[in-house]
Amino acid sequence: MRGRVLAVDDRTAIVRCADVDVRVPDAPAAWQPGDLVDGDAVVRAFGAPYPPPGSEVARLPRARVEAIRARAAALTKVRAFFAERGFLEVETPLVVPSPGLEIHLDAVPAGDGYLITSPEYAMKRLLAAGFDKIVQVCKCFRANEHGPHHAGEFTMIEWYRAYADIEAIAADTEQLVHTVCGDHARVGERRISVVPPWQRISVRDAMQRWAGITVRGDEPAAELVAEIRRAGIAVAGDLAWDDAFFTAWLARVEPEIAALDHAILVEDWPVPLAALAREKPGDPATALRFEAYIGGLELANAFDELVDADVQRARFEAEQVARAERGRPVYPIDDKLLAALAEGLPPSSGIALGFDRLAMLATGVATIGEVLTFTTAER
Amino acid sequence: MYDTSDIRKGLKVLMDGNPYNVIEFQFVKPGKGAAFTRTKFKNLLTGAVVERNIRSGEKLEPANVETKDMQFLYKEGDGLVFMDQTSYEQVTIAQDLIGDAHDLMKDNMPCTVVFFNERPVDITLPTFVFLEVTASEPGVAGNTAAGNVTKAATVETGATVQVPLFIKVGETIKIDTRSHEYVERVNK
Numbered sequence: 001m002r003g004r005v006l007a008v009d010d011r012t013a014i015v016r017c018a019d020v021d022v023r024v025p026d027a028p029a030a031w032q033p034g035d036l037v038d039g040d041a042v043v044r045a046f047g048a049p050y051p052p053p054g055s056e057v058a059r060l061p062r063a064r065v066e067a068i069r070a071r072a073a074a075l076t077k078v079r080a081f082f083a084e085r086g087f088l089e090v091e092t093p094l095v096v097p098s099p100g101l102e103i104h105l106d107a108v109p110a111g112d113g114y115l116i117t118s119p120e121y122a123m124k125r126l127l128a129a130g131f132d133k134i135v136q137v138c139k140c141f142r143a144n145e146h147g148p149h150h151a152g153e154f155t156m157i158e159w160y161r162a163y164a165d166i167e168a169i170a171a172d173t174e175q176l177v178h179t180v181c182g183d184h185a186r187v188g189e190r191r192i193s194v195v196p197p198w199q200r201i202s203v204r205d206a207m208q209r210w211a212g213i214t215v216r217g218d219e220p221a222a223e224l225v226a227e228i229r230r231a232g233i234a235v236a237g238d239l240a241w242d243d244a245f246f247t248a249w250l251a252r253v254e255p256e257i258a259a260l261d262h263a264i265l266v267e268d269w270p271v272p273l274a275a276l277a278r279e280k281p282g283d284p285a286t287a288l289r290f291e292a293y294i295g296g297l298e299l300a301n302a303f304d305e306l307v308d309a310d311v312q313r314a315r316f317e318a319e320q321v322a323r324a325e326r327g328r329p330v331y332p333i334d335d336k337l338l339a340a341l342a343e344g345l346p347p348s349s350g351i352a353l354g355f356d357r358l359a360m361l362a363t364g365v366a367t368i369g370e371v372l373t374f375t376t377a378e379r
Numbered sequence: 380m381y382d383t384s385d386i387r388k389g390l391k392v393l394m395d396g397n398p399y400n401v402i403e404f405q406f407v408k409p410g411k412g413a414a415f416t417r418t419k420f421k422n423l424l425t426g427a428v429v430e431r432n433i434r435s436g437e438k439l440e441p442a443n444v445e446t447k448d449m450q451f452l453y454k455e456g457d458g459l460v461f462m463d464q465t466s467y468e469q470v471t472i473a474q475d476l477i478g479d480a481h482d483l484m485k486d487n488m489p490c491t492v493v494f495f496n497e498r499p500v501d502i503t504l505p506t507f508v509f510l511e512v513t514a515s516e517p518g519v520a521g522n523t524a525a526g527n528v529t530k531a532a533t534v535e536t537g538a539t540v541q542v543p544l545f546i547k548v549g550e551t552i553k554i555d556t557r558s559h560e561y562v563e564r565v566n567k
Contacts, residue, residue, distance in 0.1 A: 243412075
């Protein structure tokens with residue numbers, strides 16, 4: 001049997017002998033890719049088969065294989081967690097006519113509609129239909145999102161509780177992360193405490209403490225820009241309220257949150273960042289929303305859900321206008337969701353949690369691609 | 380103009396009148412917020428590093444920066460004379476520009492010179508140079524307390540580097556121009 005040299009790296013050669021590829025350490029210096037050599041001798045001397053072509057997973061580095069196993073173990077714990085608490089696992093369509101209208105999310109067109117950016121509209125219709133504790137683990141898709149913490153196709157855990165406020169969701173989140181990660185989440189060599197209860201801070205306090213910026217929530221954008229400049233942060237004058245806010249947030253607040261050695265819930269978001277959240281009773285400039293941050297990863301976003309169909313329609317219409325103004329695709333309003341709200345959605349709270357990021361925190365890897373079986377580039 | 384999708388390592392941009400080189404960048408997107416590219420820029424004139432979050436949609440101005448392969452010819456006072464390997468034009472550049480690496484420069488060494496508005500602002504030497512040792516004390520018991528058994532050696536270009544005790548005059552050594560440190564002995 002003849003063997004053919006496939007590759008030579010330094011002095012290690014890979015030789016294909018019949019149907020196995022064999023790794024030959026300290027190969028003769030003269031060997032070049034393409035050379036024909038004595039395959040029988042190679043198999044006799046170095047017979048441990050190197051992963052054959054086509055078996056892509058087997059070619060993954062060992063650390064990646066371990067991360068994928070840890071991811072699967074985490075998913076098993078997640079499902080058990082919700083089953084123990086009486087949640088019903090549901091599946092809703094991935095292709096929909098009306099993806100989320102959120103201004104900074106772009107959907108991927110698919111067939112006669114779009115791939116979902118999150119399953120929230122359909123899950124709210126299930127709440128209106130009478131299901132009171134529901135969870136879904138599904139793929140979501142977002143155009144133009146690729147980075148160490150972002151994959152265009154990723155896995156979301158989304159759950160809702162009817163007749164419950166956002167505090168019940170906060171407790172679920174703390175316990176779920178603690179169940180999956182143990183007392184400490186891992187970020188590289190760092191150990192981040194996730195033992196409940198987690199520290200809380202309001203958005204306004206965080207901006208005040210770490211950026212020296214006073215945010216009200218009902219001020220005009222130009223006023224916020226002036227306040228941000230007073231704090232010494234370069235920001236363009238013509239920015240929208242949310243863009244100005246996040247410029248300051250990323251420059252000063254987010255790095256401080258990332259450096260904490262414990263998990264934190266950032267709550268009480270100003271109303272321009274409310275999205276689908278209800279206003280706080282007695283405080284119309286604040287929305288009942290929190291974000292969970294662990295070691296620099298933004299893990300989850302929760303709302304006390306907006307249940308008023310008229311207010312929801314007004315927000316959708318404003319978002320359509322804002323999308324058009326910023327030159328982004330304008331998606332149709334989900335009339336079936338509005339009809340469900342009009343018929344009566346019970347007071348409800350819900351959350352979307354990035355499962356890939358939870359897997360990152362369980363394993364300590366630095367990039368989202370390390371907990372995916374195949375990254376976008378590897379598809 | 381560049382936008383955030385053009386950002387990559389080595390991109391040269393102009394900010395507040397200064398040329399900057401992108402040295403690091405990362406996609407970030409706060410929940411419910413716009414996408415930003417967290418970018419580290421190095422000022423090509425001062426070397427200072429700044430971090431800025433560039434919002435998706437924001438524009439960056441290209442800097443009039445040109446990178447040329449040039450050959451180092453010889454020293455002339457405090458100046459270094461280079462030749463453009465394409466046009467054969469010669470330019471003299473103040474040696475301050477490359478800091479203390481100037482004493483590792485050997486005649487005919489290929490370098491990369493960065494020009495901003497036609498003014499040289501940065502010189503990159505080959506990562507490693509091979510230089511002959513011209514003077515060094517014979518090996519004596521050095522400072523072994525710290526585990527560093529080294530002695531000083533002077534090389535043909537005049538630079539002094541710390542080398543292991545076994546290095547002798549006349550031998551050629553490999554030096555890392557970034558750290559100014561001995562790497563290994565080269566058998567010739």
